Amino acid sequence: MSRIEAEAVTVERAGRAIVDGVNLQIESGQLVALIGPNGAGKSTLLSLLAGLLRPDGGSAKLDGAALTSIDRRKLAQVRAYLPQNPRAEWPVSVERLVALGLLPQLPAFGGLPAHMHARVAMALEAADLTNHRDQPATTLSGGELGRAMLARALVGDPEVLLVDEPLAGLDPRHALDGIIRLRALADEGKLVIASLHDLTLAARYATHVAVMSGGKLAAFGPTSLTLTAALLRQVFEVDACVTGAGTPTATVDFVPQAAL
Numbered sequence: 001m002s003r004i005e006a007e008a009v010t011v012e013r014a015g016r017a018i019v020d021g022v023n024l025q026i027e028s029g030q031l032v033a034l035i036g037p038n039g040a041g042k043s044t045l046l047s048l049l050a051g052l053l054r055p056d057g058g059s060a061k062l063d064g065a066a067l068t069s070i071d072r073r074k075l076a077q078v079r080a081y082l083p084q085n086p087r088a089e090w091p092v093s094v095e096r097l098v099a100l101g102l103l104p105q106l107p108a109f110g111g112l113p114a115h116m117h118a119r120v121a122m123a124l125e126a127a128d129l130t131n132h133r134d135q136p137a138t139t140l141s142g143g144e145l146g147r148a149m150l151a152r153a154l155v156g157d158p159e160v161l162l163v164d165e166p167l168a169g170l171d172p173r174h175a176l177d178g179i180i181r182l183r184a185l186a187d188e189g190k191l192v193i194a195s196l197h198d199l200t201l202a203a204r205y206a207t208h209v210a211v212m213s214g215g216k217l218a219a220f221g222p223t224s225l226t227l228t229a230a231l232l233r234q235v236f237e238v239d240a241c242v243t244g245a246g247t248p249t250a251t252v253d254f255v256p257q258a259a260l
Contacts, residue, residue, distance in 0.1 A: 001028045002078070002159045002191045003063055004049055010057035011044050018044045020215035021058070026193060026208075028159070031186035033202035033223070034195040036212035037236055042195045043084055043164050045212065049193065050081040050162045062160070076104035080158035084165045084195070086149040091136035094148050098123050101152035119155055126181065127151040128174065142169040150178060160191045167198060179205045203227050203242065203250035211235055222246065 004026045011019040019041045026032050034042050047053040048060050051067030060067045062079070080101065088097060099120045124130045127147040132140065140148060150166050166182070167175040175198065183205040186192045193210075196202045202209060202223070209226050211219040213235045219226050224246025232240040232252070244250040 001189070003027050004160065004191065004193075005061045005064075006045075006049065006058065007061070008058035009045075009048055009055040009060055011041075011048060011053065012056045017215050019048065019055075022217045024049075024210060024217060024220060026191060026210075028189050028191045029186055030207045031183050031192045031194065031205065032208045032210050033206035034193055034210050034212065035197075035199060035202060035235075036218070040212040040235075041215040042212050046081070046162050046164050046193065046195060047083075050079060051075050052081065073104055077156070078158060079160040079162070080153040080156060082149055082153040082161075082163040082166055084168070086145065088137035088140070088145055088148075091138045093134050094129055094137050094140065095120060095124065095133040097137045097148055098127075098129075098151045098155055101155040104156065119157075123151040123155040126154075128177070143171060143174060146170060147174060147178070154181070154185075158190070161185060162193045164195045165197065166194055167196065167201065175201065183207075199227070199232070199252040200250065203245045203252050204248055227252070 006022050006024040008021050008023055009019055010017055010021055022045060034046065036042050048055055051070060054068050062070065102116050124133055127150065129148055129151065132144065137145065137148060146166065146169050150163065153161060153163065167178050170178060179201045182192050182194055186207060206223050208221060209223050210217060211231060218235055219231055227242060227245040229240045229242045232242065238254050241253045241255055
């Protein structure tokens with residue numbers, strides 16, 4: 001079982017707290033949807049929880065050890081991180097791009113072992129990219145590249161997965177496929193944190209929601225209890241209708257004041 005803990009973590013930039021005293025505990029078996037308006041501190045918090053950023057105050061831990069103290073290779077073997085708006089800078093094949101997710105597990109010498117070829121093939125199939133395996137990654141559409149990058153994050157079968165807007169730019173079919181895969185990972189006992197803007201998908205598939213506002217954690221808890229119209233009004237400053245949060249048929253609609 002894995003556990004991520006943030007204890008009063010603070011990140012400052014130019015004298016302003018981007019993340020401000022956040023306390024959070026997340027465990028294996030949870031799919032936590034990290035939601036909040038633009039500039040709320042979601043991406044910074046994800047980088048911190050991934051061990052890529054040292055907090056200016058407080059501490060972030062994985063299984064009781066400070067994330068910044070864990071050997072980088074060992075951390076990469078158990079934790080995968082997908083940043084917001086990932087880019088492909090080199091025209092490597094899609095297959096090779098996905099295989100890069102196995103680098104932390106590769107032996108010191110030799111090529112890709114046979115069993116790892118099978119894992120890459122499975123990751124490509126799950127991302128609906130088998131027919132693109134030989135295509136240069138730089139020629140993919142934005143949505144296709146997003147799926148390839150998620151496949152790269154998942155190919156190593158990490159125990160902990162942190163993904164920043166993994167559904168951005170995906171068409172409805174692939175967005176649904178993506179969130180179902182993330183929930184399946186949590187159901188298998190993985191720890192998954194995903195920054196999401198589609199609140200209906202968050203309401204349907206996340207086991208928990210963490211809500212950021214102005215750098216602070218406005219709320220955290222089970223989706224069914226936490227994702228309410230009152231909370232969304234407070235955080236997003238618009239009115240919302242929330243029905244069935246935490247169920248497969250949940251919906252979240254933002255509505256004009258006059259329509260209520």
